[in-house]
Amino acid sequence: MSEPRTRRLVAGMVGGGAGADIGKTHRYAMRLDDQFELTSGVFGRDRQGSLGLAADLGIAEDRSYRDYAEMAAAEAVRPDGADVVVVATPNDSHFDIARAFLEAGISVVCEKPLTRDSDTAAELVRLAAENNAILAVPHCYSAYAMVRHAARMVRDGDLGRVTFVDVEHASGWAATPLEEHGHKQARWRTNPDIAGFPSVVGDLGTHAYHLLRYITGLDADRVSGRLNTLVPGRRVFDHATVELELTGGVPARLWASMAAAGHNHGLRIRVFGDKGSLEWQHEDPHHLTIQDLDGATTVLTHGLSTLSEDATRLTRVGLGHPEGFLEAFANFYRDLADILRARRDGTPLPSRELTIPTGIDGLLGVRFVEAVAASHHRDAAWVSPGSTAQPGSTAQPGASIQKAGI
Ligand SMILES: NC(=O)c1ccc[n+]([C@@H]2O[C@H](COP(=O)([O-])OP(=O)(O)OC[C@H]3O[C@@H](n4cnc5c(N)ncnc54)[C@H](O)[C@@H]3O)[C@@H](O)[C@H]2O)c1
Structure with missing residues (x-):
């Protein structure tokens, strides 16, 4: 049963304009459990476009702001001001935007990669603590019920001692030079000034690394990375292979690519232990495959009554129904x-x-x-x-x- 709530949380958004990729996903997701009301925003740099989308979303004109600085100042002093603001802009602007809201005491959901360097990322972490605000990063693969169950199994020792982890986020979405043909998301992801030279590591590698850390509870003590550009003429690295040494010397391998031709989303993790292994793939998210030492395979399914509470509390649809x-x-x-x-x-x-x-x-x-x-x-x-x-x-x-x- 859901907890009693007196009012919905008040949300704002920066980015996520018409034609943008991830902003609309945040909006759909916030509506699903009806706990948030989107009441303010700056939906892109183009004022008219932003106003148009805000009107479609039912946002009052006086809360459809010119820019994030105006929004932070105004929302901070309204009695009904934003509890949280989602930052869904390209990577180079995350720091300035998130900082403005955190300094105003407003919690932030900031898209990954959090910022373009660790000094500014640490600064945001510090500002959140100093202003008693929440700073969250939507590495949302960790919110799948079966990923939570996998993390629970590893923590409960069901796989024994973790011996090896293999994770990949190898997508084929940019296996051709889309950026030369005006593709909006490819243009900024291949611009080193916006996405940085190790672009694919920030874009997809951070998701894979988080998933590895989330399920195993282990961190990388050291890494050995090799970056490549598979698409000729591309100005950033679009392919990365990384060896990792995790806490306690556990070896791991991470492959991130936006040029893995023919792959769809391509996120997959396998965790091996001395009692067995598990595998989860984003393209089949409601199944978790477990193998014991003899190779016997068990497929756990979203919605099973025997899953952990960590998974069950995230399950909205019954056994046999996928999230779709x-x-x-x-x-x-x-x-x-x-x-x-x-x-x-x-x-x-x-x-x-x-x-x-x-x-x-x-x-x-x-x-x-x-x-x-x-x-x-x-x-x-x-x-x-x-x-x-x-x-x-x-x-x-x-x-x-x-x-x-x-
Ligand atoms: N968590 C995930 O799974 C996931 C998935 C996709 C993208 N992302 C991240 O989300 C962010 C956005 O990616 P995208 O693919 O949606 O980009 P996009 O180019 O599709 O959209 C970016 C939006 O931000 C707007 N914008 C840019 N600067 C702005 C500013 N100063 N003020 C207001 N609006 C501004 C643009 O007009 C556009 O509407 C990136 O950091 C990306 O890494 C995360």
């Missing part, structure tokens, strides 16, 4: 919203061939139940469920919806 189930419901409501809005505003209904099921689909379902029951009563005789209309998925959505009477 919630998104499927969100997609249903998105299509429904388009239709309801068109009716409300008197604008044409969306002309998509594939849209939501309607009352007609419900009717056909009920007729099917009746036909199956009737057939059963007649010793499995053939019975036609009958059909007066096409399902909403194949007819004009408008027509289907009108007939269904919703």
Whole structure:
């Protein structure tokens, strides 16, 4: 059961404008459990674009600020000011923006890599402590239920003594020179002034390193890294292979790449111990594979009643449903919203061939139940469920919806 709450937490955002990548993910995520209300922001450097998105998000004009400095000053003195601000801008601006809010006593969720050098990162950590503010970094892979379970298993000694860790975040998203063709995210990630020369290490290596640390509880005592540029002409390193020596001399290997041709997201970790091993992959996040010393394999699944409390408290959908189930419901409501809005505003209904099921689909379902029951009563005789209309998925959505009477 969720804890009682008197009011939702007040959130702001810097970055995450139209066409931006990760800002919208933060916004969706904050809405899911309904604990945050986004009430202020600077959604990009372009004032008109920022105002437009703020209006779409229902943010009052006086809280759609010109820049982060104005926002920090104003939100700090409002009685209903931001409890937390999300910084979802490219890497070179994280420090200045996060500092402005922390100095104003406002907590910050700052995207990774936290800053471009450890002095400024340490400065943010210091400012957060000094101003009694929270500073969080969304290495969100550690928030998967099965990653939490993996971390619990290692801590509980289920794998025995950790002997070796192999982690990779080897993605193929930039295996071609996208930056030369105007790709927004590739442009800044391959600009050394914004992303730094070891770009892929900051971008993907930090996620892989955090995942390794999170699951094993071990840190790197020393590393031996090799950086390469696989895409000719690229101005930053897009490929990194790193040997690590973890706490207690445990060896590890980390591979980060944005040029691993054909790979999708490519985040995977394997942890070996003297009693067995585990493996988790981001592209199959609701499974955790465990192998014992004899090689017998157990696949643990998100939602199992036998998982640790660490995993269970993060499980919203039942066994057999992947996390994507919630998104499927969100997609249903998105299509429904388009239709309801068109009716409300008197604008044409969306002309998509594939849209939501309607009352007609419900009717056909009920007729099917009746036909199956009737057939059963007649010793499995053939019975036609009958059909007066096409399902909403194949007819004009408008027509289907009108007939269904919703
Ligand atoms: N945690 C994750 O899994 C994850 C995933 C993707 C990106 N990121 C991180 O998120 C950050 C943003 O990446 P992205 O891919 O979304 O970039 P992006 O280029 O798609 O979006 C950046 C946004 O910030 C805005 N912006 C830039 N400077 C600003 C400023 N001074 N004030 C207000 N807005 C400003 C841009 O207009 C744009 O809307 C990066 O640090 C990246 O490393 C994290």
